[in-house]
Amino acid sequence: MNRLRGQAALMVLAMALLVTACAGGKGGSFNMQNIDIGQLAQNLRGLRAVSESEEIEIGNGVSETLLGARPLEKDDELQHYVNVVGLWVARQSERPDLPWHFGVSDSDAINAFAAPGGNVIITRGMMRLLRNESELAGVIGHEVVHVVNKHHLSAIQKNAFIGLLGQGVSAASGRNQQLVNALIGPTKELYARGLDKSDEFEADRMGVVIAARAGYDPWGLPASLQTLAGMKPDGSQLALLFKTHPAPGARLEKLSLAMGTSFDQLAGGGQSSDRFTRATQRLKVADAR
Numbered sequence: 001m002n003r004l005r006g007q008a009a010l011m012v013l014a015m016a017l018l019v020t021a022c023a024g025g026k027g028g029s030f031n032m033q034n035i036d037i038g039q040l041a042q043n044l045r046g047l048r049a050v051s052e053s054e055e056i057e058i059g060n061g062v063s064e065t066l067l068g069a070r071p072l073e074k075d076d077e078l079q080h081y082v083n084v085v086g087l088w089v090a091r092q093s094e095r096p097d098l099p100w101h102f103g104v105s106d107s108d109a110i111n112a113f114a115a116p117g118g119n120v121i122i123t124r125g126m127m128r129l130l131r132n133e134s135e136l137a138g139v140i141g142h143e144v145v146h147v148v149n150k151h152h153l154s155a156i157q158k159n160a161f162i163g164l165l166g167q168g169v170s171a172a173s174g175r176n177q178q179l180v181n182a183l184i185g186p187t188k189e190l191y192a193r194g195l196d197k198s199d200e201f202e203a204d205r206m207g208v209v210i211a212a213r214a215g216y217d218p219w220g221l222p223a224s225l226q227t228l229a230g231m232k233p234d235g236s237q238l239a240l241l242f243k244t245h246p247a248p249g250a251r252l253e254k255l256s257l258a259m260g261t262s263f264d265q266l267a268g269g270g271q272s273s274d275r276f277t278r279a280t281q282r283l284k285v286a287d288a289r
């Protein structure tokens with residue numbers, strides 16, 4: 001899947017280069033003399049094959065940007081709790097050994113974010129909306145799939161291709177730090193616009209599987225989507241989530257088709273409602289004030 005994406009991105013780039021070359025040949029405004037094709041090829045290889053340590057570095061930069069907008073909620077018990085649940089769920093994924101970190105941000109918006117390399121942020125608003133640990137595991141499972149399948153990383157790379165071309169190739173250095181910086185640059189825009197719908201449906205489908213592997217009721221994610229589907233989409237709390245994800249109804253429809261009856265035996269599995277209630281108590285109390 002990712003290799004296909006990489007190839008598609010390279011195709012886009014090859015086409016762009018072709019256009020550039022044609023423009024240059026016809027005496028267009030683009031000055032071909034400034035382009036070092038060898039350097040470009042070098043940069044492209046770097047962009048296409050981001051190593052795991054670069055992925056983690058990019059993810060840390062992305063998380064810094066996201067947490068700069070909304071820092072973590074000051075509640076050690078809650079932060080510890082989401083890390084216990086998150087780590088357990090992430091360990092059932094195809095990339096159990098990434099440096100996974102989970103956090104609740106102090107935002108009332110209902111949302112969750114994943115950064116490349118294993119950082120997952122859930123908003124306080126989302127924690128208030130969820131009713132038990134299997135719903136939390138479902139939401140975490142969805143975000144873990146975004147990381148495991150490099151959804152954001154691929155989108156960031158795709159953007160960077162275009163961005164670097166736009167800036168002229170000399171702006172792109174083969175050196176890691178500059179490459180990483182170039183990739184982190186358009187973070188805000190990406191997280192405001194969202195991923196492809198197909199990535200979101202994939203994260204739902206596989207997130208359910210990961211949550212089930214972790215021993216949770218696989219219907220936790222669909223249950224949280226049911227809650228969302230029943231809410232007015234025009235509220236400011238939901239604006240970003242609804243803008244960046246397919247409508248909850250469409251997600252539920254796809255999920256129920258994908259899940260069929262395969263998960264019926266697991267329904268009613270672990271929900272750990274008590275532990276969830278204890279850990280989120282302060283949020284709910286604050287909510288009632």
Ligand SMILES: [Zn+2]
Binds near residue numbers: 146
């Ligand atoms: Zn998502």
